[in-house]
Amino acid sequence: MAMFKLPLNGGGAKFLTAAKAPLSGDVTQFFRLFTSNLVAVGSQFGLVNVNLGQSKAPEVEEEVLESVGSYGTQLGRIGDALAVLVTHFRPERPLTDDEKRSLERLRVMLDEIADIKVRHQRRAVRIPYDQTV
Secondary structure: OEEEEEEEOOOEEEEEEEEEEOOOEEEEEOHHHHHHHHHHHOOEEOOEEOOOOOOOOHHHHHHHHHHOOOHHHHHHHHHHHHHHHHHOOOOOOOOOHHHHHHHHHHHHHHHHHHHHHHHOOOOOOOOOHHHOO
């Protein structure tokens, strides 16, 4: 991961981290840059609105993003784990139509993500088609 140091607001320096998120190639994460410089102008930068939401523990969220992985990395790992769990899932009772539909929508979404990952030569986990019926 590359670190870039930029002078901001009175000569102080902020670090920008270049990282690869799943499905996207090189991205630069600089949310701290936006939050520190745009709060006074309502989180607006030109025509781009930045809404970082309200976190009850922003310092925890920031550390997780910096130390564990981006939201894309976290969601990718959760999706892979769900694919494994669904593949080995044996319900105790027959699933309702709504439950079957939910699992099928998950399988389709994870399949679409897997297709994109494969196009970018990334590892992809899939739920076999016969597992969601």
